[in-house]
Amino acid sequence: MNSALARTSAVVLAAGFGTRMKSTLPKVLHRSCGLPLVHYPVRAALEAGASEVIVVVGHGREHVESYLREAFGARVKFALQDKPCGTGDAARAALPALAADCERVLVFYGDAPLVGAADLAKIAEALDENPTSPLAMATCTLADPTGYGRVLRDATGHIVAIREQKDCTPEERAVTEINPGIYAARADFFREALASLTPNNAQGEYYLTDIVAFAPERGDRVIGVASSPDVMIGINDRQQLFEAEATMHERLLTKHRKAGVTIREGARIEDGVTLGTDVIVESGVVLRGKTSIGNGCQIDVGSVLTNVTVGENVRIKPYTVAEDAVIGRAAQIGPFSHLRPASVLGEESHVGNFVELKKTTLGNRSKANHLAYLGDGIVGEDVNVGAGTIFCNYDGFQKHTTILEDGVFIGSDSQLVAPVRVGKGAYVATATCVTKDVPAGALAIARTKQDNKDGYADRLKARFKAAKEAAKKALEAEEKGV
Ligand code: UD1
Ligand code: CA
Numbered sequence: 001m002n003s004a005l006a007r008t009s010a011v012v013l014a015a016g017f018g019t020r021m022k023s024t025l026p027k028v029l030h031r032s033c034g035l036p037l038v039h040y041p042v043r044a045a046l047e048a049g050a051s052e053v054i055v056v057v058g059h060g061r062e063h064v065e066s067y068l069r070e071a072f073g074a075r076v077k078f079a080l081q082d083k084p085c086g087t088g089d090a091a092r093a094a095l096p097a098l099a100a101d102c103e104r105v106l107v108f109y110g111d112a113p114l115v116g117a118a119d120l121a122k123i124a125e126a127l128d129e130n131p132t133s134p135l136a137m138a139t140c141t142l143a144d145p146t147g148y149g150r151v152l153r154d155a156t157g158h159i160v161a162i163r164e165q166k167d168c169t170p171e172e173r174a175v176t177e178i179n180p181g182i183y184a185a186r187a188d189f190f191r192e193a194l195a196s197l198t199p200n201n202a203q204g205e206y207y208l209t210d211i212v213a214f215a216p217e218r219g220d221r222v223i224g225v226a227s228s229p230d231v232m233i234g235i236n237d238r239q240q241l242f243e244a245e246a247t248m249h250e251r252l253l254t255k256h257r258k259a260g261v262t263i264r265e266g267a268r269i270e271d272g273v274t275l276g277t278d279v280i281v282e283s284g285v286v287l288r289g290k291t292s293i294g295n296g297c298q299i300d301v302g303s304v305l306t307n308v309t310v311g312e313n314v315r316i317k318p319y320t321v322a323e324d325a326v327i328g329r330a331a332q333i334g335p336f337s338h339l340r341p342a343s344v345l346g347e348e349s350h351v352g353n354f355v356e357l358k359k360t361t362l363g364n365r366s367k368a369n370h371l372a373y374l375g376d377g378i379v380g381e382d383v384n385v386g387a388g389t390i391f392c393n394y395d396g397f398q399k400h401t402t403i404l405e406d407g408v409f410i411g412s413d414s415q416l417v418a419p420v421r422v423g424k425g426a427y428v429a430t431a432t433c434v435t436k437d438v439p440a441g442a443l444a445i446a447r448t449k450q451d452n453k454d455g456y457a458d459r460l461k462a463r464f465k466a467a468k469e470a471a472k473k474a475l476e477a478e479e480k481g482v
Pocket of ligand 2: 109111234235236
């Protein structure tokens, strides 16, 4: 596929306002399956092997550029369209950026995220196969062509022009063959055709689509490449965003399922997530960002993982929420666990119900099974953290670290007031407030002694009962008095 696009510059138009999105965010930065729309055409061009990718930016350019720089680095170049006055003008803005040896230009739109590398290559190849034609373009037929430019053909079936919906006569409007917006043009033709554009149309804009009529006007043929409608959908409003995302998502899930992942109905998985074989993803699970799940993991109902790296055979029980965390092999998490950023869980570790971790490392086989807050902690191996334990990490001004060395046992309902260290193998008795370091092997116990008063329970109950009745009588007297 790569050689097909030698000396070919890909130009992605992404400078428009996106007015129909009704948004302060530039259209091409709205997300589908987790990534901004503009990510997809740029990725497709790179995957297709274009020799360079030029993105035309304008509206919201600093945001679009900074996203693409971060995602693709130096592989993407930018051209600036000062004022969005049409797709033709945007394409013109890319001309000065074209490589000197560019022979062919592949132009398409930043709002068409379903177009893949193979779709692009097909249009470029059509130009190769027709050496005398200066221009090839995708076309497709839609039951409802509303909003798209219509493909107009002459009596012999040759493409003669693209007519925007707003400029169509009623007969032209009835045409169901549309322009999806992928063009491969020879570089010299492209320059000439763009120079010829005028804004004589309903929108007063320079239309890129007018390069199509330029070819037959000078006796050249335009090659139409029939393309599948479901990949050609362009996104102008949020309904189309929704529809395109549904198609993209289904495609993604199909790819994962074919690769050996069970994904139940109602799970959502973003583009960029990787899944090993024999992973089971239950309903209502959301996997986001750069999450990666190792072989044999089970991610149970309602769990939401964002940028989480999960080792093999991990069991994530229902309603676990985790972000920017690492979970080691064969660990068990949940139900209702919360792993906040920089939590690192060792192999075979257990984190259970209503346990919250933040910037805490839990060593191999260590457990915190119930109701705990472990913030800014370094926990060694084979440590047992009892129910209700709290790492008191914040003094109102600074965060401090709690260190539990290997083999430590923390009894339930203990507080560790950081900074504090509990030495290897030490034992913290239940309900202890640890305020100073505990030496290795020591027992730390800090709680008031219990006092049992024989027979006192009945006396106490009688006193409380009498008090309750007295209060009731006083209330009744007051009500009668009124
Ligand atoms: C365009 C086509 C239409 C085609 C449809 C396919 C034109 C004139 N029309 O219409 O034939 O059926 O796409 O989806 O080309 N842009 C700029 N600068 C501008 C204007 C637009 O960079 O001044 C960019 C936008 O950011 C967008 C892309 O070009 O990514 C397409 O623009 P849009 O306004 O969505 O064109 P459509 O009306 O959809
Ligand atoms: Ca569009």
